[in-house]
Amino acid sequence: MTERHTHIIGAGLAGLQSALQLTLAGLPVTLYEAAPFAGGRCRSFMDRELGCRLDNGNHMVLSGNVAVQDYLYLTNALDTMERSPKAVFPFMDAQTGKKWEIRMNDGSFPWWVFSKKRRVPNTRWVDYLSAALPILRAGAETKLGDVLNPDSPLYRGFWEPFIIGALNTEIESASASLLRSVLIQSFGAGGKACAPMIPKVGLSESFVQPCLNVLRQYEVDLRTTHRLRSILWEGNQARELVFSNGNRVEMGPKDWLILALPAWFMRELLPEVSTPTEFRSILNAHFRVEGIEGRTGFTGVVGGYAEWIFLRDGVASVTLSCAERHAEIPTRAMAGLVWKEVAKFLDKDPETPPPHRIFLEKYATFAATPEQNLRRPSAYTGWDNVALAGEWTATGLPSTIEGALRSGIRAAQTVMRWAG
Numbered sequence: 186m187t188e189r190h191t192h193i194i195g196a197g198l199a200g201l202q203s204a205l206q207l208t209l210a211g212l213p214v215t216l217y218e219a220a221p222f223a224g225g226r227c228r229s230f231m232d233r234e235l236g237c238r239l240d241n242g243n244h245m246v247l248s249g250n251v252a253v254q255d256y257l258y259l260t261n262a263l264d265t266m267e268r269s270p271k272a273v274f275p276f277m278d279a280q281t282g283k284k285w286e287i288r289m290n291d292g293s294f295p296w297w298v299f300s301k302k303r304r305v306p307n308t309r310w311v312d313y314l315s316a317a318l319p320i321l322r323a324g325a326e327t328k329l330g331d332v333l334n335p336d337s338p339l340y341r342g343f344w345e346p347f348i349i350g351a352l353n354t355e356i357e358s359a360s361a362s363l364l365r366s367v368l369i370q371s372f373g374a375g376g377k378a379c380a381p382m383i384p385k386v387g388l389s390e391s392f393v394q395p396c397l398n399v400l401r402q403y404e405v406d407l408r409t410t411h412r413l414r415s416i417l418w419e420g421n422q423a424r425e426l427v428f429s430n431g432n433r434v435e436m437g438p439k440d441w442l443i444l445a446l447p448a449w450f451m452r453e454l455l456p457e458v459s460t461p462t463e464f465r466s467i468l469n470a471h472f473r474v475e476g477i478e479g480r481t482g483f484t485g486v487v488g489g490y491a492e493w494i495f496l497r498d499g500v501a502s503v504t505l506s507c508a509e510r511h512a513e514i515p516t517r518a519m520a521g522l523v524w525k526e527v528a529k530f531l532d533k534d535p536e537t538p539p540p541h542r543i544f545l546e547k548y549a550t551f552a553a554t555p556e557q558n559l560r561r562p563s564a565y566t567g568w569d570n571v572a573l574a575g576e577w578t579a580t581g582l583p584s585t586i587e588g589a590l591r592s593g594i595r596a597a598q599t600v601m602r603w604a605g
């Protein structure tokens with residue numbers, strides 16, 4: 186291998202981003218992935234039962250996610266995303282079926298909160314201000330349960346779907362400072378930064394395949410079915426990688442290693458690295474619905490089990506974040522309950538769920554609590570030649586695509602800076 190080779194373990198978005206950044210900077214990399222495919226928690230697959238392609242979970246990003254925009258640009262994938270022309274968020278009340286929209290103005294001064302037609306029904310502009318101020322002033326240990334009033338109409342109509350969607354953590358124990366970062370970078374930047382973006386075809390077609398195409402052009406070696414089992418050290422340096430398939434890779438004295446692994450595996454591999462120790466799940470229900478083939482888009486849902494319903498290619502895909510809240514409900518019963526809400530949205534028979542699939546991502550995200558947030562390490566480890574990437578590292582953001590991509594950039598920068 187050439188001098189100063191970087192070995193990247195994990196081909197989720199963090200690892201792909203590190204590989205892309207180093208490759209475009211002219212540095213040689215090899216990418217190792219445990220699964221037979223890249224993408225990690227952000228991928229699409231062919232589902233034989235429903236006979237269509239599905240995403241492992243609904244993913245939404247916003248036009249102001251700068252690392253996402255940059256990554257899509259560098260991988261020629263901007264056109265693979267459906268971008269709403271405006272920051273409009275449709276909602277439905279699961280109990281009454283009532284529908285409304287939050288319609289933000291483009292600029293950063295939020296005059297939309299002064300318009301009854303643009304804000305959540307039955308809320309006053311002062312509700313937004315009185316909720317935002319304590320969040321903006323919150324310390325690192327403040328929980329949202331301490332600063333938000335659950336009796337306010339804004340809580341149920343706005344904070345609940347927004348916070349649970351963004352942080353995937355129950356509001357009472359979620360970190361106010363993590364929400365503040367999201368608010369500043371989205372709502373604080375105005376409607377221009379908040380236009381929703383959703384893959385036109387699928388997650389892999391937007392976030393994985395285009396990056397692999399670029400890496401392939403540069404002849405980057407992607408070794409799938411390579412599960413890292415252990416690292417052999419010489420003093421403060423990683424010197425050999427041992428994989429479960431029996432392969433071993435010796436690292437040269439100038440080589441670097443980027444570990445873009447999920448937090449729960451990092452804890453096993455290198456227990457001395459501080460990582461989040463608590464996680465939250467996300468349940469996704471996909472219904473193959475006749476008669477909606479041409480419909481696309483999404484809606485938020487309040488007061489029900491579903492948080493978001495997305496429509497694409499005749500499939501209604503539903504997100505239930507922080508799914509441990511519903512752990513006592515058996516999957517089959519849950520499908521029936523969620524379908525009732527989807528049926529209300531689509532005006533279909535609520536008693537007869539169409540063919541469907543339910544997937545639970547048990548370790549979907551780290552728990553976005555103040556305690557867990559303080560456990561996140563930076564990209565630089567203190568070892569001579571090892572950097573960390575992954576949404577769980579200290580990006581200042583919750584577990585998101587934006588966070589994963591930023592972590593990949595930081596790890597690549599660490600290699601470039603320290604490798605000289």
Ligand SMILES: Cc1cc2nc3c(=O)[nH]c(=O)nc-3n(C[C@H](O)[C@H](O)[C@H](O)COP(=O)(O)OP(=O)(O)OC[C@H]3O[C@@H](n4cnc5c(N)ncnc54)[C@H](O)[C@@H]3O)c2cc1C
Nearest residue numbers: 195197198199219225226242244245412413575576585586
């Ligand atoms: C259901 C769901 C919905 C989500 N919705 C949104 C959303 O709407 N918006 C948003 O921005 N974000 C969302 N997210 C979060 C987003 O998907 C993640 O933050 C992001 O994909 C994490 O990327 P990563 O590279 O850090 O980690 P991962 O994707 O976990 O990548 C780690 C990679 O390492 C590999 N690996 C593991 N162990 C080994 C080993 N021993 N050796 C080699 N390789 C190994 C894994 O197979 C994986 O490919 C959602 C996540 C889920 C699960």
